Amino acid sequence: MTFHLSAEERVARAQADFRIGLPVLLRAGEARLLALAAETLTADRLAELRSLGGEIDVVVTARRAETLRARAYDGDIARIAVPADVAAAWLRATADPASDLKMPMKGPYATRRGGDAALARVAVHLAKQAHLLPAAVTLVGGAGLEARALEAGLCQLSVADVARAQPEAMALEPVADARVPLEVSEAGRVHVFRPRNGGEEHYAVEIGTPDRRQPVLSRLHSACFTGDLIGSLKCDCGPQLRAALAQIGAEGAGVLLYLNQEGRGIGLANKMRAYSLQDQGFDTVEANHRIGFEDDERDFRIGAEILKRMGFSAVRLMTNNPRKVSMMEGAGVAVAERVPLRVGENPHNRGYLAVKAAKSGHLL
Ligand SMILES: Nc1nc2c(ncn2[C@@H]2O[C@H](COP(=O)(O)OP(=O)(O)OP(=O)(O)O)[C@@H](O)[C@H]2O)c(=O)[nH]1
Numbered sequence: 001m002t003f004h005l006s007a008e009e010r011v012a013r014a015q016a017d018f019r020i021g022l023p024v025l026l027r028a029g030e031a032r033l034l035a036l037a038a039e040t041l042t043a044d045r046l047a048e049l050r051s052l053g054g055e056i057d058v059v060v061t062a063r064r065a066e067t068l069r070a071r072a073y074d075g076d077i078a079r080i081a082v083p084a085d086v087a088a089a090w091l092r093a094t095a096d097p098a099s100d101l102k103m104p105m106k107g108p109y110a111t112r113r114g115g116d117a118a119l120a121r122v123a124v125h126l127a128k129q130a131h132l133l134p135a136a137v138t139l140v141g142g143a144g145l146e147a148r149a150l151e152a153g154l155c156q157l158s159v160a161d162v163a164r165a166q167p168e169a170m171a172l173e174p175v176a177d178a179r180v181p182l183e184v185s186e187a188g189r190v191h192v193f194r195p196r197n198g199g200e201e202h203y204a205v206e207i208g209t210p211d212r213r214q215p216v217l218s219r220l221h222s223a224c225f226t227g228d229l230i231g232s233l234k235c236d237c238g239p240q241l242r243a244a245l246a247q248i249g250a251e252g253a254g255v256l257l258y259l260n261q262e263g264r265g266i267g268l269a270n271k272m273r274a275y276s277l278q279d280q281g282f283d284t285v286e287a288n289h290r291i292g293f294e295d296d297e298r299d300f301r302i303g304a305e306i307l308k309r310m311g312f313s314a315v316r317l318m319t320n321n322p323r324k325v326s327m328m329e330g331a332g333v334a335v336a337e338r339v340p341l342r343v344g345e346n347p348h349n350r351g352y353l354a355v356k357a358a359k360s361g362h363l364l
């Protein structure tokens with residue numbers, strides 16, 4: 001009897017190692033690549049990589065490459081060659097937009113073309129999933145790479161593992177639920193759902209006893225520490241959260257889903273990076289792109305799966321976001337009605353709301 005690690009378990013370990021700053025060995029057929037997150041790379045670790053020989057790249061998304069004026073020959077990513085004489089700070093500055101303004105002409109960058117970029121793509125995917133800067137440092141062709149990785153006990157992952165690993169939404173389990181009387185209704189109940197991959201837990205706030213045979217009044221809310229908790233005026237999240245709860249409470253039945261996808265799925269640290277860029281004049285969408293993210297990295301299937309696990313198959317969805325409607329329907333939960341939720345506009349978030357309407361299709 002020996003232990004068998006599933007694809008999900010391997011991927012989850014690799015993500016955790018990226019956050020710690022440990023390298024992971026990626027495999028596809030005969031190809032081998034050692035990968036680390038650019039954000040957690042230290043000078044010592046860079047020296048370790050260099051002692052192996054081989055080619056070191058910093059891999060960024062095509063979005064970040066555009067800001068850096070580097071050519072993205074691999075479509076969605078760019079493999080930037082790291083010169084032999086640069087320090088870890090050079091790699092960091094390539095990945096991190098914090099110094100873009102101070103050094104507007106970073107580079108010039110030499111980007112690799114040809115060869116297989118599949119492993120480099122997996123490396124960037126892991127960094128994103130770990131909520132770090134979406135960039136990886138990679139090494140190919142190092143002497144005795146695989147043997148050394150094994151000897152050091154590094155995590156190993158194949159491209160097939162990443163493809164096989166189920167999305168978080170498909171592997172959510174209910175963990176616990178309990179009665180929580182709320183200001184808007186004394187008949188509140190909080191349910192906690194946990195993904196099998198050890199990722200963030202997500203919550204459902206059930207109010208009253210909604211009829212499972214009818215479309216349930218529902219809000220799909222994404223975590224916003226700044227808006228939900230400390231009263232930030234930069235967005236409309238706090239007022240939306242409270243208005244949705246109030247409306248569900250007034251009707252006497254419904255479900256508020258609270259998904260821990262802070263910052264449209266990029267995590268709070270990256271959201272603060274985006275806010276710094278917004279203070280330099282970029283809008284909410286441009287800021288995400290300059291870090292290297294898409295406009296919206298959320299997976300709303302998580303919300304649909306939670307509703308299905310709770311016995312619902314149709315919703316009256318409180319949202320202005322058409323993507324939430326289409327992703328809900330794509331995941332098998334019918335949207336019988338879209339209930340608009342326009343509250344909380346103020347002078348600070350007026351521009352943000354206008355950009356969401358103009359660029360992300362939000363309905364007014
Ligand atoms: N990356 C990024 N995230 C932001 C910014 N402002 C707010 N957010 C996040 O955006 C999300 C807002 O989520 P929702 O309340 O579901 O809003 P929505 O997608 O606009 O859709 P509806 O409110 O349903 O119309 C939260 O996760 C916030 O943390 C920003 O400038 N950049």
Ligand SMILES: [Zn+2]
Pocket residue numbers: 224226227228235236237238
């Ligand atoms: Zn917000």
